[in-house]
Amino acid sequence: MTPAFEIHDMTVAYHRRPVLWDIDLQVPEGKLVGIIGPNGAGKTTLIKAALGLTPLASGKVEIYGKPYAQQRKMVGYVPQRESVDWDFPVSVHDVVMMGTYGRLGWIRRPGRTQRLLAERCLEQVGMLPFAKRQIRQLSGGQQQRVFLARALAEQARIYFLDEPFAGVDAATETAIVELLQTLRGQGCTVFVVHHDLETVRHYFDYVILLNMRLVACGPVHSTFTPENLQKTYGGRLTILDAAAEAMRQGEPGP
Amino acid sequence: MIALSLAAKVMLGAGLLGAVAGVVGAFAVLRGRSLAGDMLAHAALPGVVLAFMLTGSRNLATLSAGALATGLAAIGLMTLAVRWTRTKEDAAIGTALSTFFGLGVVLLSRVTRSEAGGNSAGLNSFLFGEPGNMLTSDLVLLAVVGGAALVIVVLLFKEFRLVSFDPDFAASQGWPATGIDLTMMALVAAITIVGLPMVGVVLMAAMIILPAITARLWTHRLQTLLMLAAALGAVAGAVGARVGHGIPAGPAIVLTAAGLFLISLLAAPEQGLVVRAIHELRLRRRVAQDHLLRSLFELTESQLAETYEPVTQFKLLRADRHWSASRLRRLLDRNQLQGLLTVAGDSVRLTPVGVRAAAEAARRHRLWELYMMRFAGAASDHVDRSADDVEHMLPASVLLELEAELSTAPGQRASLPPVPPSPHPTEEPAP
Numbered sequence: 055m056t057p058a059f060e061i062h063d064m065t066v067a068y069h070r071r072p073v074l075w076d077i078d079l080q081v082p083e084g085k086l087v088g089i090i091g092p093n094g095a096g097k098t099t100l101i102k103a104a105l106g107l108t109p110l111a112s113g114k115v116e117i118y119g120k121p122y123a124q125q126r127k128m129v130g131y132v133p134q135r136e137s138v139d140w141d142f143p144v145s146v147h148d149v150v151m152m153g154t155y156g157r158l159g160w161i162r163r164p165g166r167t168q169r170l171l172a173e174r175c176l177e178q179v180g181m182l183p184f185a186k187r188q189i190r191q192l193s194g195g196q197q198q199r200v201f202l203a204r205a206l207a208e209q210a211r212i213y214f215l216d217e218p219f220a221g222v223d224a225a226t227e228t229a230i231v232e233l234l235q236t237l238r239g240q241g242c243t244v245f246v247v248h249h250d251l252e253t254v255r256h257y258f259d260y261v262i263l264l265n266m267r268l269v270a271c272g273p274v275h276s277t278f279t280p281e282n283l284q285k286t287y288g289g290r291l292t293i294l295d296a297a298a299e300a301m302r303q304g305e306p307g308p
Numbered sequence: 309m310i311a312l313s314l315a316a317k318v319m320l321g322a323g324l325l326g327a328v329a330g331v332v333g334a335f336a337v338l339r340g341r342s343l344a345g346d347m348l349a350h351a352a353l354p355g356v357v358l359a360f361m362l363t364g365s366r367n368l369a370t371l372s373a374g375a376l377a378t379g380l381a382a383i384g385l386m387t388l389a390v391r392w393t394r395t396k397e398d399a400a401i402g403t404a405l406s407t408f409f410g411l412g413v414v415l416l417s418r419v420t421r422s423e424a425g426g427n428s429a430g431l432n433s434f435l436f437g438e439p440g441n442m443l444t445s446d447l448v449l450l451a452v453v454g455g456a457a458l459v460i461v462v463l464l465f466k467e468f469r470l471v472s473f474d475p476d477f478a479a480s481q482g483w484p485a486t487g488i489d490l491t492m493m494a495l496v497a498a499i500t501i502v503g504l505p506m507v508g509v510v511l512m513a514a515m516i517i518l519p520a521i522t523a524r525l526w527t528h529r530l531q532t533l534l535m536l537a538a539a540l541g542a543v544a545g546a547v548g549a550r551v552g553h554g555i556p557a558g559p560a561i562v563l564t565a566a567g568l569f570l571i572s573l574l575a576a577p578e579q580g581l582v583v584r585a586i587h588e589l590r591l592r593r594r595v596a597q598d599h600l601l602r603s604l605f606e607l608t609e610s611q612l613a614e615t616y617e618p619v620t621q622f623k624l625l626r627a628d629r630h631w632s633a634s635r636l637r638r639l640l641d642r643n644q645l646q647g648l649l650t651v652a653g654d655s656v657r658l659t660p661v662g663v664r665a666a667a668e669a670a671r672r673h674r675l676w677e678l679y680m681m682r683f684a685g686a687a688s689d690h691v692d693r694s695a696d697d698v699e700h701m702l703p704a705s706v707l708l709e710l711e712a713e714l715s716t717a718p719g720q721r722a723s724l725p726p727v728p729p730s731p732h733p734t735e736e737p738a739p
Contacts, residue, residue: 143338152474155483
C-alpha cells in the first residue's frame with residue numbers, strides 16, 4: 055500500500071544554511087504522528103517543506119505517492135498561532151470560511167454550502183457561539199480552536215498542525231486531542247509538532263524524532279525509547295552546525 | 309460629453325482619487341506595507357521629469373509611465389538591498405525614498421531653469437500637487453485606472469483577504485501568494501502614480517494610509533472597512549480640493565483626511581478616546597461604590613439580625629478606608645441619589661435596597677477570598693488585597709462558578725433565589 059506521506063532524501067536550507075539534512079521517512083495512513091525535537095531542530099521547517107512553503111535544496115515530498123502540488127486538496131494546515139495578526143478586521147466565521155477557499159478556486163464566492171460547512175467545523179471545536187466575534191477578542195485557546203476549525207473546513211486527508219498546544223488552556227488541549235483522535239478514526243493522518251515529552255505516549259501512536267537530521271521515525275512503543283531521546287536531545291551535533299555555517303559562508307573553512 | 313466647470317472637474321477628480329486610494333491603501337496598510345506607497349510616490353519624481361525631458365510632452369499618460377519606471381526601479385533596488393546586504397527594510401525604504409526624491413528635485417531644477425516660464429511650468433505641481441491644472445483627459449485616465457482597480461478588488465476580494473491575513477496558509481492551499489501580494493501592491497502603485505499631479509509626491513502616502521486607518525477605528529469588518537475608507541477618501545478629496553483657494557490643494561486634501569482621522573480618534577466607538585475615558589471613569593466609580601458598600605456592610609453587619617436599615621457614623625466610615633472627608637461626602641451624595649442610603653448629619657443609614665447591594669458587594673469579595681485561600685493556598689491576611697483587585701471585574705458567570713466551587717457538595721449548582729409559584733397558569737411547552 056502507498057504510504058500516506060513520504061519524504062525522500064530531503065535537504066532544506068535557509069539562505070544556503072542547511073537546517074534539515076537528508077531526511078528519509080514514510081508514514082502509513084491513519085496515524086496520529088508527533089513531531090518531536092529540541093528548539094531549532096527543524097520541526098516547523100519539516101512541515102513547511104512538506105507543504106511547499108519552503109523550497110527544497112534537494113529530495114522530494116510525496117502525498118499518497120504523488121507530489122504535493124497535485125495533492126493540495128488532500129492537505130489541511132494549522133500554522134503557528136503567532137504567525138498572523140490577530141487584530142486583522144475579520145470575524146471568527148470569516149477565518150473558518152478561508153478553509154473552503156482552496157476548493158473554490160479563483161473569483162468564485164463562498165455560498166450556502168461553504169457557510170454550512172464552516173458552521174459545522176466551528177461546532178466541532180465548540181466555537182459556534184463565537185462565530186460573530188472579531189478575532190481580537192479571543193483567548194489563546196479559542197484562537198487555536200478557530201485555526202483548527204479552518205483546517206477542518208479544508209476537508210483534508212492529511213493534517214499538519216504546528217504547535218497547536220502552545221499557550222492554550224488544559225480544556226482546549228484535551229478537546230483538540232480528542233478531535234484529532236476522531237480524525238484518525240476516520241482514516242486521516244495527522245502530524246503534530248509537539249513539545250511536552252510527558253504526553254507523547256498518551257497522545258500519539260507514531261513519532262518522528264528530529265534534530266537537524268532524522269533520529270528515528272516509527273510507532274511510539276518501539277521508537278520513543280530512552281536511547282532515541284538521548285540521541286535527539288543530547289546536545290546538537292556540533293559537526294552538523296559547523297558544516298552548515300561553512301555552507302552559509304560559501305567558502306571552505308581554515 | 310457633459311462640459312464640466314474646472315471647479316467641478318477638480319472636485320470630482322480629487323474625490324474619485326481619494327475613494328480609490330482609500331480602498332487599495334487599506335490592503336497595503338493591513339499588510340504592513342504603508343511605507344511602500346510612500347517610497348513609490350517619492351521615487352516617481354525623477355521618472356516624471358525624465359519622461360518630460362525625453363519626450364517634451366506634459367501628457368499625463370507619458371509622465372505616469374516615467375513615474376512607474378523609476379518607482380519600480382526603487383522597489384527593485386530596495387528588495388535587492390534587503391536580500392543581499394544586512395540593511396533592514398525600514399532603512400532600505402528610507403534610503404531609496406530620499407535618494408530618488410533628491411535626484412528628482414535636482415532634475416526638476418535643471419529643467420525649470422533651462423526652460424524658464426516655458427512648457428515645463430506644470431512639472432512643479434508634482435511636488436505638492438495642483439489639481440487646478442487638470443485636463444478632461446486627466447480625469448478620464450483617472451476614472452479608467454480607478455475603475456479598473458475597483459473591479460479587480462471586487463473580483464479578487466476573497467483572494468486579497470486570504471493573502472493579507474495569512475499568506476502561508478494561502479500558499480499551502482496552492483494560491484500564488486506572492487503574485488497576489490504583488491497585485492495588491494501594483495494597484496497601490498497605479499493609483500499613487502495617477503494621483504501624483506493632484507496631491508504631489510510628498511503627500512500621496514497620506515492618501516493611501518489615512519482613510520484606511522481612520523476606517524479601522526470604526527469597524528472590525530473588512531467589507532465595511534473598504535467602503536468606509538472609500539467614503540472617507542472621497543470626502544477628504546472633494547472637500548480638500550474645494551477649500552483649496554489660495555492654499556495648495558494637495559496639503560488641503562491631506563489635512564482634511566488628517567482632520568477626519570483626529571475626529572475618529574476621539575469619537576469612534578470602542579476604540580475612541582472619549583469612550584475609553586468614559587469607561588475608565590465609570591469603572592472607577594463602580595470600584596469606589598463597591599468599596600463604600602462593603603465598608604458599610606462590614607460596619608453594620610452585627611445590626612442586620614434586627615433591622616434592615618442599619619446605621620453607622622461618618623467618622624467610622626472614614627477611618628475604615630482612609631478616605632478624605634470631601635471625597636467620602638461626594639461618594640455618599642452619589643449613593644444617596646441612587647437611593648442606596650440616607651445621610652443625616654453624621655449618621656449614615658442604609659436603605660433596604662442599599663442593604664441588598666451592600667450584601668452583594670461583600671459576598672463577591674468574600675467568595676473570592678475563600679476561593680484563593682482554599683484553592684490557591686493564599687494566607688488569610690493576604691487575600692483581602694488581591695480580592696480588591698479582582699472582585700469588581702468578575703463577570704456574573706464566573707461568580708456562579710465560584711459559588712458552585714465553594715458549595716459544600718462539590719459539583720452542586722449555584723442556588724437560585726426563592727421564586728414564588730406563579731399565581732396564574734403559565735404556558736409550559738408540551739413534554
